[in-house]
Amino acid sequence: xxxxxxxxxxxxxxxxxxxxxxxxxxxxxxxxxxxxxxxxxxxxxxxxxxxxxxxxxxxxxxxxxxxxxxxxxxxxxxxxxxxxxxxxxxxxxxxxxxxxxxxxxxxxxxxxxxxxxxxxxxxxxxxxxxxxxxxxxxxxxxxxxxxxxxxxxxxxxxxxxxxxxxxxxxxxxxxxxxxxxxxxxxxxxxxxx
Amino acid sequence: xxxxxxxxxxxxxxxxxxxxxxxxxxxxxxxxxxxxxxxxxxxxxxxxxxxxxxxxxxxxxxxxxxxxxxxxxxxxxxxxxxxxxxxxxxxxxxxxxxxxxxxxxxxxxxxxxxxxxxxxxxxxxxxxxxxxxxxxxxxxxxxxxxxxxxxxxxxxxxxxxxxxxxxxxxxxxxxxxxxxxxxxxxxxxxxxxxxxxxxxxxxxxxxxxxxxxxxxxxxxxxxxxxxxxxxxxxxxxxxxxxxxxxxxxxxxxxxxxxxxxxxxxxxxxxxxxxxxxxxxxxxxx
Numbered sequence: 001x002x003x004x005x006x007x008x009x010x011x012x013x014x015x016x017x018x019x020x021x022x023x024x025x026x027x028x029x030x031x032x033x034x035x036x037x038x039x040x041x042x043x044x045x046x047x048x049x050x051x052x053x054x055x056x057x058x059x060x061x062x063x064x065x066x067x068x069x070x071x072x073x074x075x076x077x078x079x080x081x082x083x084x085x086x087x088x089x090x091x092x093x094x095x096x097x098x099x100x101x102x103x104x105x106x107x108x109x110x111x112x113x114x115x116x117x118x119x120x121x122x123x124x125x126x127x128x129x130x131x132x133x134x135x136x137x138x139x140x141x142x143x144x145x146x147x148x149x150x151x152x153x154x155x156x157x158x159x160x161x162x163x164x165x166x167x168x169x170x171x172x173x174x175x176x177x178x179x180x181x182x183x184x185x186x187x188x189x190x191x192x193x
Numbered sequence: 194x195x196x197x198x199x200x201x202x203x204x205x206x207x208x209x210x211x212x213x214x215x216x217x218x219x220x221x222x223x224x225x226x227x228x229x230x231x232x233x234x235x236x237x238x239x240x241x242x243x244x245x246x247x248x249x250x251x252x253x254x255x256x257x258x259x260x261x262x263x264x265x266x267x268x269x270x271x272x273x274x275x276x277x278x279x280x281x282x283x284x285x286x287x288x289x290x291x292x293x294x295x296x297x298x299x300x301x302x303x304x305x306x307x308x309x310x311x312x313x314x315x316x317x318x319x320x321x322x323x324x325x326x327x328x329x330x331x332x333x334x335x336x337x338x339x340x341x342x343x344x345x346x347x348x349x350x351x352x353x354x355x356x357x358x359x360x361x362x363x364x365x366x367x368x369x370x371x372x373x374x375x376x377x378x379x380x381x382x383x384x385x386x387x388x389x390x391x392x393x394x395x396x397x398x399x400x401x402x403x404x405x406x407x408x409x410x411x412x413x414x415x416x417x418x419x420x421x422x423x424x425x426x427x428x429x430x431x432x433x434x435x436x437x438x439x440x441x442x443x444x445x446x447x448x449x450x451x452x453x454x455x456x457x458x459x460x461x462x463x464x465x466x467x468x469x470x471x472x473x474x475x476x477x478x
Contacts, residue, residue: 065454066423067430079452081284085236093423093452094237097279112236115211 005190006034006146008070008086008121009183010113012106012136014041014128016156018049020176021126022056025075027180030058032187033073034122037113039106041128042080050077064091078104085112100132110136119144122186124179125171126150128160134167146186147171148179214254215239221258226268229405230275232429241274276343278420282317282355283366285451288419289325290371291471296446297329299475300414306335309413309440311404312421313339316350316394321370322417323393328373332396338411340402347399353389355380360387404433409440416441420450427457434458438476447474 013021017040025036036059040049053075054061063079069090070076076091078084083094084104092112099105110123110133123140125133127150141147147168152158154175165171172182215238219231230238246257249267260267283289300306313319319339326332341347355363364376380387402410404421416437422430437447438460447455447464449472455461464474 063452065452065457066450067427067454067457082452083237085234085240087234087236092234092236093420093450094240095278095280095420095423096237096241108240111240115209115236115239 005120006122006183006187008113008117009034009036009124010086010109010121010140011036011038011124011126012110012128012133012160013038013126014102014106014130014132014157014160016127017041018052020150020156022053023176024124024126024180025053025057025059027177028057029184032184034183034187035070035072035074035076037070037076037078037084037086037109039078039084039104039109041102041104041106041130041132053077066093067091078109080104083108085109086116087112088116100130102130102132106133107136111139114139114143114145117143117145122146122148122183124148124150124183125161125164126176127155127157129157130160131163133160134163137164137171138167141168141170146182148182149173150179151175211239211254214258215242218242218254218258218261221262222268222271225262228268228272229403232405232426232432233275233424234426237424238275242271245271245274272343273345276314276341276346278312278314278424280314280317280420281359281366282363283321283370283372284318284419285471286366286369288370288448288451288471288473289321289366290369291468291473292322292448293325293329293371295467296415296448296473297325297331299444299446300331300335301329303414304334306331306415307411307413308335308337309411309416309418310337310339311402311416311418311437313341313347313350313399315346315355316353316399317355318417318419319350319397320353320355320389320393321367323397324367324372324379325370327393332393335396337397338413339397339399342401342403342405344401347401351394351399353391353394354383354386355389357382357387404436405429409436411440412442413440413445414442415446415448417448419448420453422453423450430457431459434460438463441476443476443478445476447476448472449474 050061059075061075064076085092149164149171150161152162155161223229310319367376380389465477467473467475
Protein backbone atom coordinates (compact mmCIF):
# COMPACT_ATOMS: atom_id res chain seq x y z
CA UNK A 1 0.00 0.00 0.00
CA UNK A 2 2.41 2.64 1.15
CA UNK A 3 5.13 3.08 -1.46
CA UNK A 4 7.25 5.24 0.83
CA UNK A 5 9.93 4.60 3.36
CA UNK A 6 9.05 5.16 6.97
CA UNK A 7 11.85 7.52 8.02
CA UNK A 8 10.23 9.15 11.03
CA UNK A 9 7.59 8.63 13.70
CA UNK A 10 6.45 11.64 15.72
CA UNK A 11 4.35 11.21 18.85
CA UNK A 12 2.38 13.84 20.77
CA UNK A 13 0.88 13.40 24.21
CA UNK A 14 -0.08 15.31 27.32
CA UNK A 15 -2.01 14.17 30.37
CA UNK A 16 -1.25 10.47 30.88
CA UNK A 17 1.33 10.61 28.12
CA UNK A 18 4.25 9.15 29.99
CA UNK A 19 2.46 5.82 30.50
CA UNK A 20 1.01 5.85 26.98
CA UNK A 21 4.29 6.71 25.23
CA UNK A 22 6.07 4.15 27.38
CA UNK A 23 3.55 1.48 26.39
CA UNK A 24 3.93 2.38 22.72
CA UNK A 25 7.73 2.07 22.91
CA UNK A 26 7.36 -1.27 24.65
CA UNK A 27 4.94 -2.54 22.03
CA UNK A 28 7.34 -1.83 19.15
CA UNK A 29 9.70 -4.70 18.29
CA UNK A 30 13.45 -4.22 18.63
CA UNK A 31 14.02 -4.22 14.88
CA UNK A 32 11.63 -1.31 14.33
CA UNK A 33 14.29 1.28 13.66
CA UNK A 34 12.56 4.44 12.39
CA UNK A 35 13.57 7.34 14.64
CA UNK A 36 10.85 8.24 17.15
CA UNK A 37 10.41 11.82 18.34
CA UNK A 38 8.13 12.49 21.30
CA UNK A 39 6.57 15.71 22.55
CA UNK A 40 5.11 15.27 26.00
CA UNK A 41 3.75 18.43 27.62
CA UNK A 42 5.84 19.10 30.68
CA UNK A 43 6.80 21.75 33.17
CA UNK A 44 9.97 23.77 32.73
CA UNK A 45 11.89 22.07 35.49
CA UNK A 46 14.70 19.75 34.57
CA UNK A 47 13.01 16.40 34.57
CA UNK A 48 13.55 12.68 34.48
CA UNK A 49 11.34 12.00 31.46
CA UNK A 50 14.11 10.52 29.32
CA UNK A 51 15.10 8.18 32.13
CA UNK A 52 11.51 7.09 32.77
CA UNK A 53 10.86 6.43 29.08
CA UNK A 54 14.19 4.64 28.79
CA UNK A 55 12.87 1.92 31.07
CA UNK A 56 10.40 0.93 28.36
CA UNK A 57 12.87 0.37 25.54
CA UNK A 58 16.38 -0.77 24.73
CA UNK A 59 16.78 2.16 22.32
CA UNK A 60 18.72 5.20 23.40
CA UNK A 61 16.35 7.90 24.70
CA UNK A 62 17.66 11.46 24.82
CA UNK A 63 16.77 15.13 24.61
CA UNK A 64 18.41 16.30 21.40
CA UNK A 65 20.77 19.27 21.27
CA UNK A 66 20.11 21.96 18.70
CA UNK A 67 21.19 20.78 15.19
CA UNK A 68 21.70 17.20 16.36
CA UNK A 69 21.25 14.62 13.61
CA UNK A 70 18.18 12.42 13.47
CA UNK A 71 19.35 8.81 13.67
CA UNK A 72 17.57 5.53 13.06
CA UNK A 73 16.97 3.40 16.10
CA UNK A 74 16.95 6.36 18.48
CA UNK A 75 14.18 7.89 20.56
CA UNK A 76 14.15 11.64 21.13
CA UNK A 77 12.18 13.64 23.66
CA UNK A 78 11.54 17.39 23.37
CA UNK A 79 13.37 19.21 26.18
CA UNK A 80 11.32 21.30 28.61
CA UNK A 81 11.06 24.99 27.77
CA UNK A 82 11.80 24.59 24.05
CA UNK A 83 9.85 23.89 20.91
CA UNK A 84 11.39 21.01 18.99
CA UNK A 85 11.39 21.28 15.19
CA UNK A 86 12.74 19.07 12.43
CA UNK A 87 14.18 19.65 9.01
CA UNK A 88 15.51 17.02 6.63
CA UNK A 89 18.79 16.58 8.45
CA UNK A 90 17.97 17.02 12.09
CA UNK A 91 16.68 19.06 14.97
CA UNK A 92 16.22 22.76 15.57
CA UNK A 93 15.12 24.19 18.89
CA UNK A 94 13.16 27.40 19.43
CA UNK A 95 12.18 29.45 22.45
CA UNK A 96 9.34 31.43 20.91
CA UNK A 97 6.16 31.66 22.95
CA UNK A 98 4.05 28.70 24.03
CA UNK A 99 1.54 27.24 21.56
CA UNK A 100 -1.66 25.89 23.17
CA UNK A 101 -0.07 27.05 26.45
CA UNK A 102 2.71 24.56 25.83
CA UNK A 103 6.38 24.70 25.04
CA UNK A 104 7.16 22.16 23.70
CA UNK A 105 4.06 22.01 21.52
CA UNK A 106 2.95 18.99 19.53
CA UNK A 107 1.67 21.13 16.64
CA UNK A 108 5.06 22.81 16.22
CA UNK A 109 6.87 19.47 15.94
CA UNK A 110 4.25 17.88 13.68
CA UNK A 111 4.05 20.83 11.28
CA UNK A 112 7.80 21.10 10.82
CA UNK A 113 8.08 17.32 10.41
CA UNK A 114 5.31 17.30 7.80
CA UNK A 115 7.13 19.97 5.79
CA UNK A 116 10.38 18.02 5.87
CA UNK A 117 9.26 14.37 5.69
CA UNK A 118 5.79 14.38 4.10
CA UNK A 119 4.85 10.86 2.98
CA UNK A 120 7.90 9.30 4.60
CA UNK A 121 6.56 9.78 8.13
CA UNK A 122 3.87 8.76 10.59
CA UNK A 123 2.38 10.91 13.34
CA UNK A 124 0.62 9.61 16.44
CA UNK A 125 -1.62 11.57 18.82
CA UNK A 126 -2.02 9.94 22.22
CA UNK A 127 -3.84 10.82 25.43
CA UNK A 128 -4.17 14.42 26.60
CA UNK A 129 -6.50 17.02 28.04
CA UNK A 130 -6.20 19.74 25.38
CA UNK A 131 -6.28 20.03 21.59
CA UNK A 132 -2.58 20.45 20.80
CA UNK A 133 -1.64 18.14 17.94
CA UNK A 134 -4.87 18.42 15.93
CA UNK A 135 -3.61 21.13 13.57
CA UNK A 136 -0.26 19.39 13.23
CA UNK A 137 -1.87 16.05 12.44
CA UNK A 138 -3.93 17.71 9.71
CA UNK A 139 -0.72 19.05 8.16
CA UNK A 140 0.90 15.59 8.32
CA UNK A 141 -2.10 14.02 6.60
CA UNK A 142 -2.17 16.75 3.94
CA UNK A 143 1.52 16.14 3.23
CA UNK A 144 0.80 12.45 2.65
CA UNK A 145 2.04 11.16 6.00
CA UNK A 146 0.38 8.41 7.98
CA UNK A 147 -1.98 9.87 10.64
CA UNK A 148 -2.66 7.74 13.72
CA UNK A 149 -4.79 8.50 16.76
CA UNK A 150 -5.14 6.60 20.00
CA UNK A 151 -8.72 5.37 20.39
CA UNK A 152 -10.18 8.08 22.67
CA UNK A 153 -12.07 5.37 24.58
CA UNK A 154 -8.76 3.73 25.51
CA UNK A 155 -6.96 6.98 26.37
CA UNK A 156 -6.49 8.21 29.92
CA UNK A 157 -7.75 11.61 28.70
CA UNK A 158 -9.85 11.61 25.53
CA UNK A 159 -9.76 15.33 24.65
CA UNK A 160 -6.52 15.36 22.66
CA UNK A 161 -7.13 12.24 20.54
CA UNK A 162 -10.77 13.27 20.00
CA UNK A 163 -9.67 16.73 18.78
CA UNK A 164 -7.11 15.12 16.45
CA UNK A 165 -9.76 12.80 15.07
CA UNK A 166 -12.15 15.68 14.50
CA UNK A 167 -9.42 17.47 12.56
CA UNK A 168 -8.41 14.36 10.58
CA UNK A 169 -11.46 12.07 10.26
CA UNK A 170 -9.49 9.73 7.98
CA UNK A 171 -6.84 9.05 10.64
CA UNK A 172 -6.40 5.42 11.68
CA UNK A 173 -7.70 4.77 15.20
CA UNK A 174 -6.51 2.04 17.54
CA UNK A 175 -5.47 1.30 21.09
CA UNK A 176 -1.75 1.32 21.86
CA UNK A 177 -0.94 -2.27 20.80
CA UNK A 178 -2.95 -1.64 17.62
CA UNK A 179 -1.03 1.57 16.90
CA UNK A 180 2.24 -0.33 17.25
CA UNK A 181 1.01 -2.98 14.79
CA UNK A 182 0.07 -0.33 12.24
CA UNK A 183 3.52 1.29 12.55
CA UNK A 184 5.27 -2.05 12.16
CA UNK A 185 3.18 -2.90 9.11
CA UNK A 186 3.97 0.49 7.56
CA UNK A 187 7.69 -0.06 8.15
CA UNK A 188 7.58 -3.60 6.70
CA UNK A 189 5.71 -2.43 3.61
CA UNK A 190 8.26 0.27 3.04
CA UNK A 191 11.11 -2.21 3.40
CA UNK A 192 9.55 -4.64 0.94
CA UNK A 193 9.29 -2.15 -1.89
CA UNK B 194 -5.26 25.45 -34.70
CA UNK B 195 -2.16 23.58 -33.81
CA UNK B 196 -2.56 20.06 -32.51
CA UNK B 197 -2.98 20.02 -28.77
CA UNK B 198 0.08 18.95 -26.85
CA UNK B 199 0.49 17.97 -23.24
CA UNK B 200 1.65 20.92 -21.19
CA UNK B 201 5.24 20.44 -20.13
CA UNK B 202 4.95 22.48 -16.94
CA UNK B 203 5.56 19.82 -14.35
CA UNK B 204 7.45 20.84 -11.25
CA UNK B 205 10.84 19.23 -11.00
CA UNK B 206 10.85 16.34 -8.58
CA UNK B 207 12.14 16.91 -5.07
CA UNK B 208 11.78 20.67 -5.43
CA UNK B 209 9.53 22.16 -2.83
CA UNK B 210 7.71 25.18 -4.25
CA UNK B 211 7.47 26.85 -0.87
CA UNK B 212 11.23 26.52 -0.36
CA UNK B 213 11.75 28.30 -3.67
CA UNK B 214 9.35 31.04 -2.60
CA UNK B 215 11.04 31.47 0.76
CA UNK B 216 14.48 31.65 -0.88
CA UNK B 217 13.15 34.41 -3.13
CA UNK B 218 11.54 36.28 -0.25
CA UNK B 219 14.71 36.21 1.87
CA UNK B 220 16.83 37.31 -1.08
CA UNK B 221 14.43 40.19 -1.77
CA UNK B 222 14.40 41.31 1.87
CA UNK B 223 18.19 41.20 1.93
CA UNK B 224 18.67 43.14 -1.29
CA UNK B 225 16.02 45.74 -0.59
CA UNK B 226 16.30 46.27 3.18
CA UNK B 227 19.72 44.82 3.95
CA UNK B 228 18.44 42.40 6.59
CA UNK B 229 19.98 39.00 6.05
CA UNK B 230 17.87 36.08 7.25
CA UNK B 231 19.06 33.75 4.50
CA UNK B 232 21.02 31.61 6.94
CA UNK B 233 18.37 31.31 9.61
CA UNK B 234 17.25 27.80 10.54
CA UNK B 235 14.45 27.06 8.12
CA UNK B 236 11.87 25.26 10.31
CA UNK B 237 11.27 28.06 12.80
CA UNK B 238 11.79 30.75 10.16
CA UNK B 239 9.06 29.15 8.07
CA UNK B 240 6.73 29.16 11.08
CA UNK B 241 7.30 32.81 11.76
CA UNK B 242 6.91 33.79 8.12
CA UNK B 243 3.59 31.95 7.96
CA UNK B 244 2.41 33.62 11.14
CA UNK B 245 3.15 37.01 9.53
CA UNK B 246 1.45 35.85 6.29
CA UNK B 247 -1.75 34.96 8.17
CA UNK B 248 -1.78 38.32 9.95
CA UNK B 249 -1.27 40.08 6.62
CA UNK B 250 -4.03 37.91 5.11
CA UNK B 251 -1.88 36.59 2.26
CA UNK B 252 -1.92 32.92 1.33
CA UNK B 253 1.49 32.31 -0.22
CA UNK B 254 5.09 33.19 0.54
CA UNK B 255 5.21 35.00 -2.79
CA UNK B 256 2.27 37.09 -1.61
CA UNK B 257 4.13 37.89 1.59
CA UNK B 258 7.20 38.88 -0.42
CA UNK B 259 5.17 41.40 -2.41
CA UNK B 260 3.73 42.83 0.79
CA UNK B 261 7.16 43.07 2.43
CA UNK B 262 8.68 44.90 -0.51
CA UNK B 263 5.87 47.43 -0.90
CA UNK B 264 4.86 48.02 2.70
CA UNK B 265 7.58 49.10 5.08
CA UNK B 266 5.33 48.60 8.12
CA UNK B 267 4.95 44.94 7.17
CA UNK B 268 8.74 44.59 7.12
CA UNK B 269 9.01 46.22 10.54
CA UNK B 270 6.48 43.76 11.93
CA UNK B 271 8.42 40.87 10.44
CA UNK B 272 11.63 42.17 11.97
CA UNK B 273 9.99 42.04 15.38
CA UNK B 274 8.56 38.58 14.67
CA UNK B 275 12.03 37.34 13.82
CA UNK B 276 13.98 38.95 16.62
CA UNK B 277 11.84 38.84 19.74
CA UNK B 278 12.50 35.71 21.65
CA UNK B 279 10.48 34.89 24.68
CA UNK B 280 12.88 35.02 27.55
CA UNK B 281 12.75 35.24 31.33
CA UNK B 282 14.84 36.55 34.18
CA UNK B 283 17.13 33.82 35.49
CA UNK B 284 15.87 31.43 32.80
CA UNK B 285 17.50 28.07 33.63
CA UNK B 286 18.36 28.92 37.26
CA UNK B 287 21.03 26.21 37.31
CA UNK B 288 22.97 28.17 34.70
CA UNK B 289 23.05 31.28 36.87
CA UNK B 290 24.03 29.17 39.86
CA UNK B 291 26.88 27.68 37.83
CA UNK B 292 27.82 31.16 36.61
CA UNK B 293 28.01 32.36 40.20
CA UNK B 294 30.02 29.36 41.37
CA UNK B 295 32.40 28.75 38.50
CA UNK B 296 32.51 31.81 36.23
CA UNK B 297 32.54 34.53 38.88
CA UNK B 298 35.70 33.25 40.63
CA UNK B 299 37.52 33.27 37.28
CA UNK B 300 36.27 36.77 36.43
CA UNK B 301 37.37 38.00 39.84
CA UNK B 302 41.01 37.60 38.78
CA UNK B 303 40.69 40.46 36.27
CA UNK B 304 41.04 44.10 37.41
CA UNK B 305 38.44 45.17 34.89
CA UNK B 306 35.90 42.81 33.33
CA UNK B 307 34.29 42.98 29.91
CA UNK B 308 31.27 40.78 29.20
CA UNK B 309 29.36 40.48 25.93
CA UNK B 310 25.71 39.51 26.27
CA UNK B 311 25.01 38.76 22.61
CA UNK B 312 21.37 38.67 21.53
CA UNK B 313 20.15 40.33 24.71
CA UNK B 314 16.60 40.73 23.38
CA UNK B 315 14.42 42.67 25.85
CA UNK B 316 17.04 42.63 28.61
CA UNK B 317 15.85 40.02 31.10
CA UNK B 318 19.12 38.09 30.86
CA UNK B 319 21.29 41.22 31.05
CA UNK B 320 19.52 42.31 34.23
CA UNK B 321 19.90 38.83 35.71
CA UNK B 322 23.65 38.87 35.00
CA UNK B 323 23.96 42.34 36.52
CA UNK B 324 22.21 41.18 39.69
CA UNK B 325 24.59 38.22 40.11
CA UNK B 326 27.61 40.46 39.48
CA UNK B 327 26.30 43.06 41.96
CA UNK B 328 25.83 40.44 44.67
CA UNK B 329 29.32 39.14 44.01
CA UNK B 330 30.76 42.66 44.29
CA UNK B 331 31.94 42.76 40.68
CA UNK B 332 29.39 44.96 38.97
CA UNK B 333 31.25 48.24 39.50
CA UNK B 334 34.30 46.92 37.70
CA UNK B 335 32.41 45.21 34.92
CA UNK B 336 31.26 46.56 31.60
CA UNK B 337 28.51 44.53 29.97
CA UNK B 338 28.02 45.02 26.24
CA UNK B 339 24.45 43.97 25.56
CA UNK B 340 23.73 43.71 21.86
CA UNK B 341 20.86 42.75 19.64
CA UNK B 342 20.01 43.00 15.95
CA UNK B 343 16.81 44.87 16.74
CA UNK B 344 16.74 48.49 17.86
CA UNK B 345 13.30 48.35 19.42
CA UNK B 346 14.07 45.46 21.77
CA UNK B 347 17.18 47.38 22.88
CA UNK B 348 14.98 50.34 23.85
CA UNK B 349 12.95 48.01 26.04
CA UNK B 350 16.06 46.36 27.46
CA UNK B 351 17.39 49.79 28.44
CA UNK B 352 14.14 50.70 30.19
CA UNK B 353 14.34 47.63 32.41
CA UNK B 354 10.61 47.40 33.01
CA UNK B 355 9.22 43.89 33.10
CA UNK B 356 5.67 42.61 33.64
CA UNK B 357 4.62 42.56 37.29
CA UNK B 358 2.78 39.27 36.85
CA UNK B 359 6.13 37.61 36.08
CA UNK B 360 7.75 38.66 39.36
CA UNK B 361 6.60 35.62 41.26
CA UNK B 362 8.13 33.22 38.74
CA UNK B 363 11.27 35.38 38.50
CA UNK B 364 11.61 35.41 42.29
CA UNK B 365 11.50 31.62 42.33
CA UNK B 366 14.11 31.48 39.55
CA UNK B 367 16.27 34.00 41.39
CA UNK B 368 16.23 31.96 44.59
CA UNK B 369 16.92 28.73 42.71
CA UNK B 370 19.84 30.55 41.06
CA UNK B 371 21.43 31.19 44.45
CA UNK B 372 20.15 34.73 45.01
CA UNK B 373 21.17 36.12 48.38
CA UNK B 374 18.71 38.96 48.92
CA UNK B 375 15.01 39.66 48.66
CA UNK B 376 14.34 39.83 44.90
CA UNK B 377 11.87 42.69 45.44
CA UNK B 378 14.78 44.92 46.53
CA UNK B 379 15.76 45.17 42.88
CA UNK B 380 12.58 46.71 41.49
CA UNK B 381 9.84 49.19 42.18
CA UNK B 382 6.33 48.08 41.36
CA UNK B 383 4.62 50.74 39.30
CA UNK B 384 1.73 51.30 36.97
CA UNK B 385 3.70 50.17 33.94
CA UNK B 386 5.32 47.16 35.57
CA UNK B 387 8.31 46.27 37.71
CA UNK B 388 10.96 48.93 37.09
CA UNK B 389 14.43 47.59 37.86
CA UNK B 390 17.04 49.62 39.70
CA UNK B 391 18.91 51.86 37.26
CA UNK B 392 22.22 51.22 39.00
CA UNK B 393 22.10 47.64 37.65
CA UNK B 394 22.53 48.89 34.09
CA UNK B 395 24.78 51.93 34.69
CA UNK B 396 27.73 49.90 33.43
CA UNK B 397 25.84 48.32 30.54
CA UNK B 398 26.32 49.48 26.97
CA UNK B 399 23.27 48.58 24.88
CA UNK B 400 23.97 48.63 21.19
CA UNK B 401 22.95 47.21 17.86
CA UNK B 402 25.03 44.35 16.55
CA UNK B 403 24.15 41.84 13.88
CA UNK B 404 25.75 38.47 14.50
CA UNK B 405 25.09 37.53 10.86
CA UNK B 406 27.10 40.38 9.37
CA UNK B 407 28.96 42.54 11.93
CA UNK B 408 32.46 41.87 13.17
CA UNK B 409 34.28 41.72 16.47
CA UNK B 410 34.28 45.01 18.42
CA UNK B 411 36.26 44.25 21.59
CA UNK B 412 37.99 41.56 23.58
CA UNK B 413 35.90 39.93 26.27
CA UNK B 414 36.47 37.85 29.38
CA UNK B 415 33.10 36.18 28.96
CA UNK B 416 30.52 35.92 26.21
CA UNK B 417 26.97 34.95 27.08
CA UNK B 418 24.89 33.99 24.07
CA UNK B 419 22.11 31.66 25.08
CA UNK B 420 19.39 30.38 22.77
CA UNK B 421 20.23 32.87 20.04
CA UNK B 422 22.15 30.66 17.65
CA UNK B 423 19.43 28.01 17.70
CA UNK B 424 17.71 30.23 15.12
CA UNK B 425 20.70 30.03 12.76
CA UNK B 426 21.63 27.27 10.35
CA UNK B 427 24.92 25.43 10.91
CA UNK B 428 26.83 27.66 8.47
CA UNK B 429 25.83 30.83 10.26
CA UNK B 430 26.49 29.17 13.60
CA UNK B 431 30.04 28.50 12.42
CA UNK B 432 30.44 32.15 11.46
CA UNK B 433 29.27 33.30 14.90
CA UNK B 434 31.58 30.82 16.59
CA UNK B 435 34.47 32.27 14.57
CA UNK B 436 33.43 35.70 15.78
CA UNK B 437 33.19 34.63 19.42
CA UNK B 438 36.47 32.77 19.31
CA UNK B 439 38.15 35.85 17.92
CA UNK B 440 36.48 38.08 20.53
CA UNK B 441 37.42 36.09 23.64
CA UNK B 442 40.63 36.59 25.59
CA UNK B 443 42.70 33.44 26.10
CA UNK B 444 40.94 31.46 28.86
CA UNK B 445 37.82 33.53 28.27
CA UNK B 446 34.46 31.91 28.96
CA UNK B 447 31.70 31.07 26.51
CA UNK B 448 28.20 30.44 27.89
CA UNK B 449 25.60 28.85 25.61
CA UNK B 450 22.02 27.67 26.06
CA UNK B 451 21.39 24.35 27.74
CA UNK B 452 20.72 22.56 24.45
CA UNK B 453 23.46 24.23 22.41
CA UNK B 454 26.58 22.30 21.60
CA UNK B 455 29.99 23.23 20.28
CA UNK B 456 30.72 19.67 19.18
CA UNK B 457 28.95 20.34 15.86
CA UNK B 458 31.10 23.43 15.14
CA UNK B 459 34.57 23.99 13.77
CA UNK B 460 35.74 25.26 17.18
CA UNK B 461 34.98 22.10 19.13
CA UNK B 462 38.67 21.59 20.00
CA UNK B 463 39.34 25.18 20.97
CA UNK B 464 37.40 25.02 24.22
CA UNK B 465 37.51 23.02 27.40
CA UNK B 466 34.23 22.09 29.07
CA UNK B 467 33.80 23.91 32.40
CA UNK B 468 30.22 22.82 33.07
CA UNK B 469 28.74 20.21 30.73
CA UNK B 470 25.11 20.48 31.85
CA UNK B 471 24.98 24.27 31.83
CA UNK B 472 27.13 24.58 28.70
CA UNK B 473 29.95 26.74 30.00
CA UNK B 474 33.19 26.50 28.00
CA UNK B 475 36.66 27.99 28.39
CA UNK B 476 38.76 29.01 25.44
CA UNK B 477 42.06 27.14 25.61
CA UNK B 478 43.54 28.01 22.24
